[in-house]
Amino acid sequence: MLAKGVQWNVGKVFHDNRLLYEFNLLPENDHAFPAFVNLQQPLFEKFLHEAIVKAQSQGAPIEIRGGNRIDVVVRHEDHVTIDVMTPDGPYVLEADWLVACDGARSPIRSMLGLGFDGRVFEDNFLIADVKMKADFPTERWFWFEPHFKSGDSALLHKQPDDIWRIDFQLGWNVDRQKELQPENIRARVSAMLGPNVDYELDWCSIYKFQCRRMDKFRHGPVLFAGDSAHQVSPFGARGANSGVQDADNLGWKLALVVHGLAPDALLDTYDSERVYGADENIANSTRATDFITPKSAISKLFRDAVLQLAETVPFARTVVNSGRLSMPCTYDGSPLNGPDVASFPARTRPGSPCPDALIGADWLLHLLGGNFTLLAINADVPTTFSAYGIPLSVLSVSGRDNKALVERYLGHATRAVYLIRPDQHVAARFEHFNAKAVAAALGRALAKELVDA
Numbered sequence: 169m170l171a172k173g174v175q176w177n178v179g180k181v182f183h184d185n186r187l188l189y190e191f192n193l194l195p196e197n198d199h200a201f202p203a204f205v206n207l208q209q210p211l212f213e214k215f216l217h218e219a220i221v222k223a224q225s226q227g228a229p230i231e232i233r234g235g236n237r238i239d240v241v242v243r244h245e246d247h248v249t250i251d252v253m254t255p256d257g258p259y260v261l262e263a264d265w266l267v268a269c270d271g272a273r274s275p276i277r278s279m280l281g282l283g284f285d286g287r288v289f290e291d292n293f294l295i296a297d298v299k300m301k302a303d304f305p306t307e308r309w310f311w312f313e314p315h316f317k318s319g320d321s322a323l324l325h326k327q328p329d330d331i332w333r334i335d336f337q338l339g340w341n342v343d344r345q346k347e348l349q350p351e352n353i354r355a356r357v358s359a360m361l362g363p364n365v366d367y368e369l370d371w372c373s374i375y376k377f378q379c380r381r382m383d384k385f386r387h388g389p390v391l392f393a394g395d396s397a398h399q400v401s402p403f404g405a406r407g408a409n410s411g412v413q414d415a416d417n418l419g420w421k422l423a424l425v426v427h428g429l430a431p432d433a434l435l436d437t438y439d440s441e442r443v444y445g446a447d448e449n450i451a452n453s454t455r456a457t458d459f460i461t462p463k464s465a466i467s468k469l470f471r472d473a474v475l476q477l478a479e480t481v482p483f484a485r486t487v488v489n490s491g492r493l494s495m496p497c498t499y500d501g502s503p504l505n506g507p508d509v510a511s512f513p514a515r516t517r518p519g520s521p522c523p524d525a526l527i528g529a530d531w532l533l534h535l536l537g538g539n540f541t542l543l544a545i546n547a548d549v550p551t552t553f554s555a556y557g558i559p560l561s562v563l564s565v566s567g568r569d570n571k572a573l574v575e576r577y578l579g580h581a582t583r584a585v586y587l588i589r590p591d592q593h594v595a596a597r598f599e600h601f602n603a604k605a606v607a608a609a610l611g612r613a614l615a616k617e618l619v620d621a
């Protein structure tokens with residue numbers, strides 16, 4: 169995926185024909201992964217499919233059934249029944265769990281009569297994917313009120329296979345049919361790219377968007393993930409990213425519950441943690457959209473004043489909002505979070521996604537893997553440890569001469585012990601290893617306390 173995707177770090181923000189400022193998404197070293205990988209959804213799905221086929225060949229009990237449509241869902245207390253229609257006729261399936269990843273118009277959500285509430289944005293955006301061998305740098309360029317007059321705002325960024333994605337803000341009440349005429353699209357694109365750039369139109373569409381979410385993502389044995397549970401604007405790339413973050417959160421929890429290693433209550437924390445993540449995404453997405461598409465004369469006055477100031481006054485640049493790029497959220501306040509050491513770096517407090525660091529010739533996130541892990545930095549820990557029937561992976565590393573690791577995980581401390589969840593979020597951290605305290609934190613991260621409370 170990394171090889172196929174287009175990586176970019178630098179973003180430029182323009183007003184009219186003036187560069188207001190540029191930013192770098194990855195100002196710090198010691199990360200295995202780039203800040204941003206641009207990949208079209210069909211390519212992402214292709215890689216997912218390949219991963220599933222590989223897992224199948226290794227014995228994973230996964231079956232992909234194409235051409236199957238769910239027509240009826242009946243939710244029972246501890247299972248679901250679904251009526252499935254196929255080209256060969258219907259059949260009924262009974263399942264302990266159903267994860268609904270059926271998109272923003274989720275038929276499963278509708279069949280269960282569940283709401284999906286939030287704000288509707290009336291601006292229309294035109295996507296024009298163009299194929300060109302252009303000399304533009306691989307950067308994200310965003311224009312407010314562009315001088316080439318192809319829209320109220322415009323966004324340009326590169327995707328794989330020499331495809332460039334352009335989003336033009338068209339405004340309210342547009343004539344969709346007229347706007348989608350190739351000659352009208354070409355007029356906008358050519359005005360933007362200039363007269364000497366050769367390109368082909370690859371794919372075009374007009375979209376409006378909403379920022380909304382379901383009230384709850386868990387409804388008994390039915391769990392909603394991705395766009396079926398929440399929807400945001402494209403700005404900030406929070407849509408697909410948050411769907412992957414949902415899967416990351418749900419996968420390990422569901423596995424532990426299915427295997428009888430954690431109580432059902434652990435799945436309630438899928439709901440609380442991912443609703444928290446969705447609210448952060450919706451807040452960011454709504455703020456960006458309000459800045460890009462001011463809804464009143466006073467908002468526009470404010471927006472334009474900020475843009476004007478941003479050219480010369482650095483503080484105003486922090487207010488300019490063309491989309492804050494997606495980051496995994498910190499689950500502050502999660503009931504799964506265990507003890508903390510206040511003097512350790514805030515960035516790795518319980519609930520945080522682990523930042524990467526180079527460990528010898530390898531990377532920390534790679535070494536952490538997908539199990540509960542005890543990460544010991546300059547600290548004594550046993551080589552094996554298990555509790556509640558779960559063997560922890562133990563990773564003992566030295567902080568000596570490792571500036572990034574020390575900065576991110578120790579701060580001014582000389583040693584630390586972290587309990588890391590399978591989704592690589594911090595569950596708890598300690599000044600030194602104590603078997604009872606670690607076992608208690610693991611119990612908490614498994615939602616055992618929620619049952620006993």
Ligand SMILES: O=C(O)CCc1cccc(O)c1
Nearest residue numbers: 295308335402403404405491
């Ligand atoms: O750079 C961004 O803010 C995201 C750009 C994006 C992502 C997905 C679709 C789309 O039209 C634009």
